Amino acid sequence: MGLEERRDREPDVYQPAEDSELLAEAACERLGGSDLVLEVGTGSGYVAGRIADGTSARVIASDLNPHAVRQARREGVETVRADLVSPFRDETFDAVVFNPPYLPTDPENEWDDWMEHALSGGEDGRAVIDPFLDNVGRVLAPDGVVYLLVSSLTGVDGVVERAGEAGFSAVAVADESFPFETLTVLELLR
Numbered sequence: 001m002g003l004e005e006r007r008d009r010e011p012d013v014y015q016p017a018e019d020s021e022l023l024a025e026a027a028c029e030r031l032g033g034s035d036l037v038l039e040v041g042t043g044s045g046y047v048a049g050r051i052a053d054g055t056s057a058r059v060i061a062s063d064l065n066p067h068a069v070r071q072a073r074r075e076g077v078e079t080v081r082a083d084l085v086s087p088f089r090d091e092t093f094d095a096v097v098f099n100p101p102y103l104p105t106d107p108e109n110e111w112d113d114w115m116e117h118a119l120s121g122g123e124d125g126r127a128v129i130d131p132f133l134d135n136v137g138r139v140l141a142p143d144g145v146v147y148l149l150v151s152s153l154t155g156v157d158g159v160v161e162r163a164g165e166a167g168f169s170a171v172a173v174a175d176e177s178f179p180f181e182t183l184t185v186l187e188l189l190r
């Protein structure tokens with residue numbers, strides 16, 4: 001389903017935007033041979049739905065936000081409410097994709113609602129990215145791959161360095177520039 005075609009929107013759910021599109025496109029081009037894919041933080045279910053439609057993979061999705069879980073399920077995506085990868089078994093997925101909350105946010109400006117959880121990456125932009133990198137290796141099959149969307153506002157080099165500490169080598173496989181940021185999709189392999 002295209003970005004403009006979605007009607008059934010939950011107000012407290014991040015709706016697909018340019019970052020969602022970039023990640024979906026990069027993942028679909030590369031996940032042809034995958035059997036089981038996890039999308040963490042699925043929001044509306046758009047990226048998971050694109051991968052399910054564009055590849056032969058079975059796609060499971062997770063989100064912390066119960067409104068997102070509801071919307072993604074309505075879109076036909078198998079979705080569980082979860083914090084990152086916590087409920088999933090070891091070495092389960094051929095691939096994991098994530099468009100994380102990444103905006104660096106002054107603590108005084110943070111607002112405490114579901115859209116904050118979708119957008120804010122805390123003071124350094126990595127409050128969700130770092131624990132994701134620390135934990136995603138557990139649920140990946142030995143030759144599994146991660147596609148992670150990162151913004152220049154968060155700092156791509158810092159994320160690549162942190163991914164290295166978690167045992168991954170990173171390659172940029174797609175990017176797109178906008179007036180205030182450049183979005184990059186990193187491919188992480190062990």
Ligand SMILES: C[S@@+](CC[C@H](N)C(=O)[O-])C[C@H]1O[C@@H](n2cnc3c(N)ncnc32)[C@H](O)[C@@H]1O
Nearest residue numbers: 014016020041042043063064065083084099118
């Ligand atoms: C930038 S939005 C991306 C939504 C969707 N994947 C897309 O690309 O359009 C980030 C999503 O991550 C979810 N999220 C934030 N923290 C999370 C966590 N700890 N575990 C699971 N999901 C989380 C948010 O609720 C939100 O839906």
